[in-house]
Every structure is written in C-alpha cells, then in structure tokens.
Amino acid sequence: MKKVLILLLTMVMAIGLAACGTSEKASKAGEGKKVLVMGTSADYAPFEYIETEKSDEIIGFDVDLAKAIAGKLGYKVEVKDMEFNGLVQALKSGQADFVLAGMTPTEKRKKNVDFSDIYYTAGFMIVSKKDSGINKLEDLKGKTVGVQLGSIQEGQAKEIAKTIDIKIEDRNRIPDLIQEIKSGRFDSAIIEDTVAKGYLTNEKDLAGFTFEAKGVEGSAIAFPKNSDLTEKFNQELKKMKENGELDKLVVKWFGGEQK
Template sequence: MKNLKKVAAICLAAAMLVPFAACSKKGNKIVMSTNAQFQPFEYYSGKEIVGIDVEIAKKIAAKVGKELEIRDVEFDSLPNELSSGKCDFVAAGMTVTEDRKKNMDFSDTYFDATQSIIVLKNSSIKSRTDLNGKTVGVQQGTTGDTYCTDEEKTSDIHVKTVKRYNKGSDAISDLIAGRLDAVVIDDFPAQKFVENNSDKIVKLDDALTVEHYAIAVKKGNTDLLNTINSVLAEMKSSGELDKLIEENKAALENS
C-alpha cells in the first residue's frame, strides 16, 4: 500500500510538470505587437518583419534574456493588444499623445517625425491650411487620423471628410484615382510613395504636424518600461540608434 501511494505521488508530480513546462516555454518569449506596414520602422522583407523598431525590440529581448516574438495586427488594435495581455510592448512608430497616455505607459522618445501631406501634381493644395474643407485619406488610428478627424475640436485644420484606410498604400491608390484631395501620412513612407509615383503625386514642403515616437507598455508595467528606457539610453549614447535610423532611411531611399 505504501509503494502504491509512492507510485501515485510520482505520477501526480509528473502530470503537474506538463502545464509548468508549457508556462516555462511561454515565459522564454517576450512579445512585441506592431503593424508591419510602416517602412522603415516595421515592414516585411519576404516573410520576415524587419525595420528600426524590430532592431530595437531585439535589443530589448536580449536585455531580458528572452526570445522575441512579433505579432502583426491592425494599427488601431494595438492598444487592445497591451490591455488584453497579448503582447508585452508595442513598437510601431507610435506617437506619444495625452489620450494614449490614459491607457498605456510610454518609454522615452526615440524619434521625432512629421506627418506629411501628399497631393496630386496638379492640385490646388499648396500648404497645410489648404486642407480645410477637403477630402483627406489617412491610415486608421494614426496621428494623421486623430488630427484630421479632430473629434475634440482642437486642430487648427478643419477637413471636410476623412477617409480611413488600414494601409497607406490604399489611400495613395485612391488619391491617384481622384477619390481624395490629399493623403496625410508619416514622412518616411510618404517619401517612398512619392518616389514610386513621381509622375502623379508630390509631397508638400509644409508638414501637418511634428510628433514623437516611443514604445508603449501596459499601464503600470514599470519594470519593463525601465528596461526599455535603459536599452534606448544605451543605443543613444553609443550612437547605435542614430546609425540604425540612418541606415534604414538610406535602405528605404535606395530600394
């Protein structure tokens, strides 16, 4: 009877190891959520997601001694990725805003960006104020969307109609087809879109906004936030971050 009890105890212990082993395996990963439609910060090279944010994320993963896993979702789904625990952090060329600060915590900023305005070559739109009363395409959930939609009535630009797209390339297609008066999008992808369609569209010298990118974590996740800030500080002080940005910018311009 004693031996039977011992065997049963061993079997029970072995069974209990299975779920713990599964948790341990999951614990070896750190998960980043992004929207891989945003060169040069995150985009597909073949089947692999690459870019500036991915390289920073790899440094974060190495710092905590874990394997990096990347989830590619729609941009406006990113806040829910954090709140639902589907990811540990969001790196997606995300702008720090007061509204977003209510639902997530942000790292130190690592890049200053502009929201550029793209129009047809023969457009009467010559400056940001010319967007007043026009139909403008934006990528859903981005700063351009927030600024042009202006739900809180704080913007100095008053767009007549805002059309939202999951992909910036779809907005550009509608602009070329004459269904939009302009497209507002981050300057990096704007440069590439104009280069690929230089006979049809141009980027205005006048930017819509200037913004600051940071990495987001779930509200209250101070430990991870401190780790991310230490990685960014190391990359800034060594010059690695500037080099990474310039290399990716050059690759984008030459691709």
C-alpha cells in the same frame, strides 16, 4: 522463455524512461526560453513592413530596435502584425508584451498604456497627385483628406479642420490611403514624412509637402500599464542613444542621423 520476456520488457521500460527524461529536459529548455511578443502594424516602411517579393518576414527600424533592446535583456522577440487601431487593446488584453509601431504617446493613449522615452521624431507630409494643385495647407479647402485610423495623423487632420474646411476619411493601413488617392476617392492624405518619402520614390505620379504639426512629441514604445519592462527598455534605450547604436539604426533605415 519467461526470462527472455522479462528481459525484453525491462529493456523496453528502460528505453521508455530514457525517452521521457529526454522529453522532460527538452520541455524544460523550451519553458526557460524567454520570448516577448511585439505588436505592430506592418504597413509603415521603413519602420515596419514586409517585402512580399522576398519573404513574409516583418522587417524595419522598429523591428531592429526591438530585437536590439530585448536581446540585451535576454529576450527573443516574436513580431505580430495587427491593425494599428487595435494595438493599444492588444496590450490591454495581453496579446502583446509591447508595441513598437511609430506610435506617439498622446494623452489619450497614456490613460490606457505606459510609454518609454521618445526614440524617434519625424514630421508630417500632405501627399496628393502631382497635378492636384495642392501645394500648401490652404489648398486643402473643400478637399477630402485621408488618414490612418487611430493614428496621430488623424488628430492633425482634426486640428487642420478647425481652420480649413476639409472632409476627413480614415482607413486601416497606409497602402489603402495611397490607393484611394490614386483612384481619386481622396484628394490627399496625411502621412508621416519618413514613410511618405518611400511612397513618393516609388509612385511617380504622387507629390507631397511637409507642414508644421501641433503638439507632436515623436515615437515611443508602448507597454501595458505598470509593466516592469518599461523601465528596463528605457535603460537600454538610453544606453543606445549614448553609445551611438540608435543613430546607426537611424542611418541604416532612414539614411541620416536624428537631429
């Protein structure tokens, strides 16, 4: 009887050790998996957005670009949706490894984070109701103009306010700006033209016009200060510009090549 018990105990211990070994291997495999967290604000179609009727996945031009570059470097990407105004802080606090959100590398932002080379350049549009009578910048006199909090458009509104009397209001997300225009609380809003065109297609009661912006460089990828990822991403971004991969993504999401 003792021999039977000893044999059973030996078998149980052997199975346990084998299971532990398998568990350790799985754990090590998981530890070896490299994942970068991309911070973004998923309200900026076609750069980053969610097709809520289809899934809760964040898709868009910036997401494809991030996955393409990270994949070439041996990383996978985890996309996290955040308020645009909190993206720089997310990098500083370690909540994100990089930010791709149509962000412009302003001098103020450069004091807190590092940027890649420019990957896309767009313009700006004044969006309002079709019957608003707002067809040029001068028509904004005495009007309430909405902008996304912390965005480059906020800076453009302040530039306009130097010569034209406007009231500036901010909101966290682009859909909020559109809703405020439709409800009549805002007379207009300043939105990046590529993004605005998507709303004008779907919102038939809205119209818009582009204007010449001041001191705008385009969009770049943001990183924590002194991150070794900055140069690595830059190298791959340069290759994508040279071999046509970046233009293919532009055509896919915007329908035309970069000028």
